[in-house]
Structures are given as structure tokens and as C-alpha cells.
Amino acid sequence: MRVLQLVTRRQHRGAEVFAAHLSNALAERGHEVYFVGLYPPPPEPLAPAAAKTADLQAEPGGRGVSLARLSQLASCVRSLEPDVVQANGSDTLKYSVLVKRLQRGRWPLVYRTISVASYWLRYPGQRAWGRWLARGVDHVVAVSDESRADFARTYSVPASRISTIRRGVHLPGRDGxxxxxxxxxxxxxxxxxxxxxxxxxxxxxxxxxxxxxxxxxxxxxxxxxxxxxxxxxxxxxxxxxxxxxxxxxxxxxxxxxxxxxxxxxxxxxxxxxxxxxxxxxxxxxxxxxxxxxxxxxxxxxxxxxxxxxxxxxxxxxxxxxxxxxxxxxxxxxxxxxxxxxxxxxxxxxxxxHDMKVVVGAFEGLYQELARAART
The missing domain is CATH 3.40.50.2000 (Glycogen Phosphorylase B;)
Known part of the structure; x- marks a missing residue:
């Protein structure tokens, strides 16, 4: 499969680090994986060795939507023709959903939520906007049962379109x-x-x-x-x-x-x-x-x-x-x-939390969604 992993920025933060590890592991299993930053990279960007990397170059904007960034992401998706796109937290949700809707894309969109969604509701209309975005996602993956229940409740996501896949880590032992x-x-x-x-x-x-x-x-x-x-x-x-x-x-x-x-x-x-x-x-x-x-x-x-x-x-x-x-x-x-x-x-x-088991769960989800998209 050709998988596009979209992160906010290729920075050393939780959601991005896990997405990098996942990208690398999927690439090592023979998939073609692109690890793409929505914003320009930091001085020392994450770069999973087995995956291909890229960054959009439009400058960061405010809370709204940058048309330049939206256009760049649309071009990126169009050129890559991915079998699956996964958006990993933060601004990746709105941009990936908008691109999918504008392109009427048949590619499945997975959104990975890593926090408690209701905590971040700050402005009037934010819940309604979030529900509209959530309807544009084929499947939501939550990092914990707590996150899953809260996201489903906050944005009215049916149980069939949301699941928990826990954070995976490599097991290096304690010798170091x-x-x-x-x-x-x-x-x-x-x-x-x-x-x-x-x-x-x-x-x-x-x-x-x-x-x-x-x-x-x-x-x-x-x-x-x-x-x-x-x-x-x-x-x-x-x-x-x-x-x-x-x-x-x-x-x-x-x-x-x-x-x-x-x-x-x-x-x-x-x-x-x-x-x-x-x-x-x-x-x-x-x-x-x-x-x-x-x-x-x-x-x-x-x-x-x-x-x-x-x-x-x-x-x-x-x-x-x-x-x-x-x-x-x-x-x-x-x-x-x-x-x-x-x-x-x-x-x-x-x-x-064995990373091998977690990668297998994501791989299985992608394959299931990709098959459904082809029918």
C-alpha cells in the first residue's frame, strides 16, 4: 500500500514521534510510506529512515484555513495517489478533511486523536465545526479508551467508525x-x-x-x-x-x-x-x-x-x-x-504496548478501509 502520514510539523513531539515510528515500521513491512509535515520543518526534523519525507512550505497562519497550504496539500495528495491517508492530530484534521471533500477523494482518511477532545473546546461553534470535520473521516483511531469515548461523545462519532489502538513502543530492555x-x-x-x-x-x-x-x-x-x-x-x-x-x-x-x-x-x-x-x-x-x-x-x-x-x-x-x-x-x-x-x-x-502488535493493528485497519474504498 501507499500510505501518507500527515503530521503538523516534523518535530520531536508525541504525536509526530509516534507517527514517525509507525511510518518507519510500515515501510519496513514493504509499504510505500510518505511522512509529510503540514508546516515547514524545524532545524532538526524527524526523518524516519525507511519512509520518504516532505514538507509543505506555506507559512503558519492563525486559527483559520490557509488557502495556500490547502492547495499545497491537495497537490501533494493528487501526485502521490495514496491508498490511505492518516492525519495525526492538531491542524491535520481540518486540512485533510477539506482536501478529501474538495477532491471527492475515494482514498480512506484515518484520523488519530491523542488527547481528550472536549478539553480543547474554547470557542462558540467549535463543537459543530468538529462534528462536520469528523463526518469527513472514514475512521478515527484513539490512543486510549478515555480518548475514544470522549471523542465519540464530543463529535457524535458512531462506534463503528472509531476504535482504540494504543500507543506502541519499542522494547529495548534496560541495559542502557x-x-x-x-x-x-x-x-x-x-x-x-x-x-x-x-x-x-x-x-x-x-x-x-x-x-x-x-x-x-x-x-x-x-x-x-x-x-x-x-x-x-x-x-x-x-x-x-x-x-x-x-x-x-x-x-x-x-x-x-x-x-x-x-x-x-x-x-x-x-x-x-x-x-x-x-x-x-x-x-x-x-x-x-x-x-x-x-x-x-x-x-x-x-x-x-x-x-x-x-x-x-x-x-x-x-x-x-x-x-x-x-x-x-x-x-x-x-x-x-x-x-x-x-x-x-x-x-x-x-x-x-508492543510496537509490532500496534503496527499490525494499523496495517489491518488500512487494508480493510482500502478494500472497502475499492468496492
């Missing part, structure tokens, strides 16, 4: 932990006895960095050797940097920027922390679990589908600073318990 720990120490200039807490995510409002800093301030007072390493980039990075500068956290919080090797570096952490206000199912939790690193996270969206509280990590209610601090300190105080959770997390991912 020592090297990853040394790399983290070197990147942040940490002392040998540092306790390493890692957060991976874009610097955006929903990732809740400022709340996490307040929680870490209390953790640091109880665990003086603890350090918080923030991996990622985004519009609020400077705000977070200013919150750290000149205060008691200046020597304990380290902003390391966006890292293509973040999934490898997390193996060197004692814990992964996540304080988000909304999530579908966080890939970073699964990547950490695959490397035997447990997480402490707020219990939002589909996080409970990635972390079994008290078994593979710890969950606390959103906004419960005291509970979050206690959970982190408890695990830092008990290395054996931390190791047990990490081993259980690794096994959970092996059983439920």
Missing part, C-alpha cells in the same frame, strides 16, 4: 541505564550522588510546568540531592526559565532543550514526573516504562491506562501538590520499591 545516567549527569553537570527526576514534554500550558516546579520545590526541601531535568521546548520555555532563575531551584532545575534521544536518556532517571492537566495516553510514560523507569503522574485523561497506580507507578489527583510530593519522596526513600515498580512497568508495556 548506566550509560544514560552518565549522559544525564554530563548534560546537567550533576554530582555523582544526584537523584534524577525527569520530565519530557513540550513547554505548553497543559504540561503544567509551573505547578511541577512548585511541587519540586517541596520535594527538594525533603530530598536535597534531587534534581529535576526538563527535556523539551515550546512557547512557555522562557517563562519556566524565568521562574527558575535566581530562586532556590536555580541549581536544581535544568532545562536541557528538545532532545532526539530523550527516549534513551530517560533510562538514566530515577523517576519520570508528569503534572499535566490533560493527556490522552502519554508516550513518555510508556517509553520510560519500557526502560524500567516508573512514573509519578497526575491522574488525568487516559493516564490511568498507562500507569497502574501502586503497581507500575503512582497516580495522584490533578492539582494535589501534597499527594504528588509525598508519592515522589516515598519512592526516592525506597529504591527497592522503585525498582519493583519499574520492573512491573516494563512488563506491562511488553504485554500491552
Amino acid at each position: 541505564a548506566a550509560e544514560a545516567r552518565e549522559n544525564l549527569r554530563a548534560l546537567a553537570d550533576l554530582p555523582p550522588d544526584a537523584e534524577i527526576l525527569v520530565h519530557i514534554g513540550s513547554f505548553t500550558a497543559e504540561k503544567n510546568h509551573l505547578w511541577l516546579l512548585e511541587a519540586f520545590k517541596q520535594i527538594r526541601r525533603r530530598r536535597e540531592r534531587s534534581h529535576l531535568l526538563l527535556l523539551g521546548d515550546g512557547p512557555l520555555r522562557e517563562t519556566v526559565a524565568q521562574a527558575v532563575a535566581g530562586g532556590e531551584l536555580e541549581q536544581a532545575v535544568h532545562l536541557l532543550g528538545s532532545r532526539a534521544d530523550a527516549d534513551e536518556l530517560v533510562a538514566g532517571a530515577d523517576l519520570l514526573l508528569l503534572g499535566s492537566t490533560v493527556e490522552g495516553i502519554p508516550g513518555v510514560i510508556l517509553e520510560a516504562a519500557a526502560r524500567g523507569v516508573p512514573s509519578v503522574s497526575t491522574a488525568v485523561g487516559g493516564v490511568h491506562e498507562a500507569v497502574r497506580d501502586g503497581e507500575t507507578g503512582m497516580l495522584v489527583p490533578s492539582g494535589d501538590t501534597a499527594g504528588f510530593v509525598s508519592a515522589v519522596v516515598e519512592l526516592l526513600d525506597d529504591p527497592r520499591r522503585r525498582q519493583q515498580l519499574g520492573m512491573a512497568a516494563h512488563e506491562f508495556v511488553r504485554q500491552h
